[in-house]
Amino acid sequence: MGASQEMAAFWVLCCALFTAVSSYSVLDEKLLFQRSLAEIARVKSTTDHIIDFTVNGKGQNQTYKRLAEFVDKFGSRLTGSQNLENAIDYMLNTLRSDGLENVHGEPVTVPHWVRGEESAELLQPRSHPLAILGLGYSVGTPPEGITAQVLVVRSFDELKARASEAKGKIVVYNEDFVSYGTTVAYRSNGAAEGAKVGAVATLIRSVTPYSIYSPHTGMQDYQDGVPKIPTACITIEDAQMLWRMSQRGEKIVIKLTMGAKNLPPAQSRNTVAEIIGHKYPEQVVLVSGHLDSWDVGQGAMDDGGGAFISWQALSIIRQLGLRPKRTMRAVLWTGEEMGIIGGQSYWERHKGNITNFDLVMESDIGTFTPLGIDFTGNDQATKIMKHLVGTLLTSVNASKLSSPAEVSDVPWWIENGVPGGSLINANQDYFFYHHSNGDMMTVEDAHTLDLCSAVWAVVSYAVADMEDMLPR
Amino acid sequence: MGASQEMAAFWVLCCALFTAVSSYSVLDEKLLFQRSLAEIARVKSTTDHIIDFTVNGKGQNQTYKRLAEFVDKFGSRLTGSQNLENAIDYMLNTLRSDGLENVHGEPVTVPHWVRGEESAELLQPRSHPLAILGLGYSVGTPPEGITAQVLVVRSFDELKARASEAKGKIVVYNEDFVSYGTTVAYRSNGAAEGAKVGAVATLIRSVTPYSIYSPHTGMQDYQDGVPKIPTACITIEDAQMLWRMSQRGEKIVIKLTMGAKNLPPAQSRNTVAEIIGHKYPEQVVLVSGHLDSWDVGQGAMDDGGGAFISWQALSIIRQLGLRPKRTMRAVLWTGEEMGIIGGQSYWERHKGNITNFDLVMESDIGTFTPLGIDFTGNDQATKIMKHLVGTLLTSVNASKLSSPAEVSDVPWWIENGVPGGSLINANQDYFFYHHSNGDMMTVEDAHTLDLCSAVWAVVSYAVADMEDMLPR
Structure with a gap:
């Protein structure tokens, strides 16, 4: 190599270094995105197995069966009522029997209105x-x-x-x-x-x-x-x-x-269950729905469906013997109908740990035929999630990603930068039944609930198993 | 003209006469059908006027307004109840005030069940x-x-x-x-x-x-x-x-x-009103629906709509100052829900006069968007009616004719040869409301009722104004 060649090589190196330094963040983003695509590709065979298990395999009809047993047993579950507390006890026992981890109730003081x-x-x-x-x-x-x-x-x-x-x-x-x-x-x-x-x-x-x-x-x-x-x-x-x-x-x-009477406040609980992550156990992907309901109907749709696909997301992972890198957590809120009491209490209790919340998901607008995920996050996170649902949920026709996430129990997390997701579903008739005696199991469909559970499990598992947290 | 020509002419005459005699009934049918087509063509400008008056003119929203006043005033009208008799009194007065003729009640003994x-x-x-x-x-x-x-x-x-x-x-x-x-x-x-x-x-x-x-x-x-x-x-x-x-x-x-109790039978009435024909007053085209209802909801759909488009059919003709050749008769049945009591009583009372019943029509399967007429009659009558609705009801998209007529209060007439008709309408949701508290005015729509009234008026007027009765 002659002197002029060495000089030229030096300049090329300088230029490359300059480019690398000046576009450091762009490169970083690109690397992260490339790595995410690779992670999504890696996890696909597992999520295909999750879908097959849920929709055609041993998990078939499980969500419907579990939800029907629950709502038929307890009926409506008004905030402040003993019946809601009995239903929460039942859920705590059932989640433990299902082999989930760290199952516990977190105390919430709730209003107690009676009709x-x-x-x-x-x-x-x-x-x-x-x-x-x-x-x-x-x-x-x-x-x-x-x-x-x-x-x-x-x-x-x-x-x-x-x-x-x-x-x-x-x-x-x-x-x-x-x-x-x-x-x-x-x-x-x-x-x-x-x-x-x-x-x-x-x-x-x-x-x-x-x-x-x-x-x-x-x-x-x-x-x-x-x-x-x-x-x-x-x-x-x-x-x-x-x-x-x-x-x-x-x-x-x-x-x-x-x-009607407003009685003194009562004690209730948010119901929590986990699959603890094997690599980043302190980091959390949260799926949720509320267990309380109005005192009419059975609260099968609002929000039995949302709560039970959140349980089911974890249950499927447990039944398949899977364990993602970070923790999957299901929270079944209390007191939603009386003013998002459980959700707010949870935020106050855990907001100090916000940096460990990777993704917060909530289903409270129906579990009809799922179409995809409504998502709130920065551009980079949105790009990753778009690729994720487009790659992993095509087989169940739920590959749509739009914005923003529609949530009631987790808005504080999202407002403070945590990526959030909700379930897009064919809920055009939702308000026909909402808060009425018509909110009974008849509204729900076993196959549709399987599809919702599959979507919920795939998205929460895939995100929980990626090497990186979603950018925020 | 030579002898051979005369012979030939004689043979032609003989052949023509033979043909005429041997196919007398075919010719008669053809003549009647041709005459019916001419009658339908003749009446079209009048029926177009009827439609315009009902849908866009002074008759607009009239059926809805009258029906709403009635059902809001009386609510449900169970057979045997004083409320039904009050409603019948109101209708008799109202039909008289509306300028209809021969308005009267015909006594019917009805069962009296109470919830x-x-x-x-x-x-x-x-x-x-x-x-x-x-x-x-x-x-x-x-x-x-x-x-x-x-x-x-x-x-x-x-x-x-x-x-x-x-x-x-x-x-x-x-x-x-x-x-x-x-x-x-x-x-x-x-x-x-x-x-x-x-x-x-x-x-x-x-x-x-x-x-x-x-x-x-x-x-x-x-x-x-x-x-x-x-x-x-x-x-x-x-x-x-x-x-x-x-x-x-x-x-x-x-x-x-x-x-629940079964009380002794009560007295009720079929409610009758007419526009008396100017040429064949003894001959009748009958339109009908039932005034009684179940004791839940308002009986707006079952069968307020059917009863009120039957009143309206005559009312429109009266308001337009028209009078067809034969009599148009509206019968508002009693006791339908408890076993077609009024319809059967009417048959028993009037069956001796069956030869004067030209067409019996009934609307009791909804007054949603009208699509045409379901008809029962012989081939010739069906051909005429097909032409009639095809010619006169195209502008309101109700030109369909199919078979058979779907009736509950007038089956005996039809079984004994009287042509019968019912209203084809977009009633796919009919049983959502049927016999429930949901049968209220909210089910009915003002424009749709106008269309139904127009169809009912056009068909009954056109048939009543034809020179010939429908073949049977």
């Missing part, structure tokens, strides 16, 4: 029993009920415009269903807004796009300094009838009787 | 209230109810095979929904078949393909010489839950309390 006896009757212009469901945290009526004339409005704007007519009346909201997110404002704030203009009670059209005379319950929020008045949901059918009567100028009188 | 208070509760393996609806003609339980162990079966065959297990038990049928016509056998005969093997009561899965925890009622038939035991429908959801429990070998105990 009591409740009824409503149209007295004028004619006698007609109205199906109602009182709303969470509502106060009751006096034992003799409240009998009052009715003002029917279609919106908060109309209520404001007709505020002078509301005093001493039962305000009925016949709001149209736009979307759950939009329309739920009437259920949440209907009582407070009614009380501000002097209403003695409020009845809200159930927040659902479809009804077979089905009332739906849910939480509502009183406001500080505003009188607490009794509030309940009625059916779409009755709300529309009352509205037609009011449009005809008929005098409408309703008698509402509600035995 | 009374009713409830069911699962006591074992856990406490759970069961939504029930007692079935028509069911006897009640003793005041303290019947508490018994449960046998769940999926079919009559299974009940027979397990007859030895049924004695002293409440038999629950968890039959799959195949079609209404097939599956209704469980509701109709469930009690009798249960009693034959010693059951003390029967609970039947509601006869519907879809449920949001919705029980459905309906008639059932006891059998001579078989003990009458209390019988009610439960929801799909509960029937499936009880079946799952039984499959697990769990002991199931239910307490059933029913205050």
Whole structure:
């Protein structure tokens, strides 16, 4: 090699070094992504086996069978009730019997609202029993009920415009269903807004796009300094009838009787089970759903399905004798329906350990036919997850990745940078059953639950078994 | 003209005469059909006007508005109840005020079954209230109810095979929904078949393909010489839950309390109104639906819609100042739900006049988007009707004609040769609401009802205004 050649070689080396240093982070990202692709390719034969076991093998129908046994045994599981605590005890025992690790309950203080006896009757212009469901945290009526004339409005704007007519009346909201997110404002704030203009009670059209005379319950929020008045949901059918009567100028009188009570707080538990990671046991991939439900129906869909595919994700891994690098943790929340009580308590208790949370997943919007994962994370994490679901979930037609993750129990983790995921599923009928007596096992399907469990197990196992945590 | 030409002309004449005589009936048919085509062409501008008036003009939303006023005012209208008689009085007054002719009630003796208070509760393996609806003609339980162990079966065959297990038990049928016509056998005969093997009561899965925890009622038939035991429908959801429990070998105990009673027969009326024909007033085109309903919901769909499009068919003709050649008659039946009582009474009263009944139409399978007419008649009448709906109802997309007519109140007329018609409509969800609390105005749609009324008015007017009665 001559001097000029040495000089040229030196320059090439300098240029390469300069390029390497100046684009260090780009290179790092690329390396990490390449390594992730390799990891995903590596794990595919295992996740294919997970899918086969769950959908066609010994795991077939297991989620449905386990969920049906649970909801048939306990029925609804209202926050604060002894029945929920019995259901949690059952789950703790069952998770232990299933061979999961570190099974325990984490104490949570929860509100204790009870419905009591409740009824409503149209007295004028004619006698007609109205199906109602009182709303969470509502106060009751006096034992003799409240009998009052009715003002029917279609919106908060109309209520404001007709505020002078509301005093001493039962305000009925016949709001149209736009979307759950939009329309739920009437259920949440209907009582407070009614009380501000002097209403003695409020009845809200159930927040659902479809009804077979089905009332739906849910939480509502009183406001500080505003009188607490009794509030309940009625059916779409009755709300529309009352509205037609009011449009005809008929005098409408309703008698509402509600035995609802807010009792002192009670003790409950988040239910936790793990498969401890063999290489990074302190790092966690979390899958979750809530065990509590409303006190109507069986809470099979909301959120029995979400809780049980979270158990099943770990159960499948255990049954297959697998153990990923980091810890898979199932958390079955308590107190979700009364205000995300369990989820918030968990955040407060564990947020100090946030750097070890690799991915938080939650299923609480149905376990109908799965289509993929809704994900929140930075661009790099999103790219990895897109590749992961596209590679590993094609055989179950659940290879879609979109954003953001739709969660209720784990938002704090995601807001603070932990990648989060939720289950995209064909849940267009979800609100037909949501918070109603229709939320029973009939809504669930054994094969569909297998598919959901497979998706949940594959995503959580694959991420837990990658060498690197997801970038954040 | 020469002799040979005259001979030839004579032969031609002879041949023509022979042909004419030998195919007299064919010619007659052809003439009649040609004349019918001409009549249909003649009436088209009038029926186009009827459609325009009903769908876009002054008649717009009228059927919905009238039906809503009626069902909101009276609610459900059970056979034998004072409420049904009040509703009939209201209709008689309203039909008169509407300018219809010969408005009157025709007395019918009807059965008088009352539901009374009713409830069911699962006591074992856990406490759970069961939504029930007692079935028509069911006897009640003793005041303290019947508490018994449960046998769940999926079919009559299974009940027979397990007859030895049924004695002293409440038999629950968890039959799959195949079609209404097939599956209704469980509701109709469930009690009798249960009693034959010693059951003390029967609970039947509601006869519907879809449920949001919705029980459905309906008639059932006891059998001579078989003990009458209390019988009610439960929801799909509960029937499936009880079946799952039984499959697990769990002991199931239910307490059933029913205050149902069969009271002495009552007096009711078929409600009749006419537009009297200007040329053949004794000849009748009949349109009909039933005014009575089950005692749940509002009977808006079953059969408020059918009854009110039948009123509306005449009302539109009256409002437009039209009068066809023969009489248009609306009959609003009573007692349909308790066994076609009004329809049968009408047949017995008027069958002597059968030759004057040109066409009998009935709407009792929904007033959803109309698609055409189901028709029963001979080939010639079918050909004419096919041309009629194809020519006159294309603008409302209801030009389909198929067979047979689907009727419940007028089968005797059709069996005895009178052409019959029913409304084909997009009623795939009909049984979601049928005989349940979901049968309220929310099921009905103003524009769809306009379309149904237009179809009903056009067909009945056009047939009533043709020179010839439909061939039979």
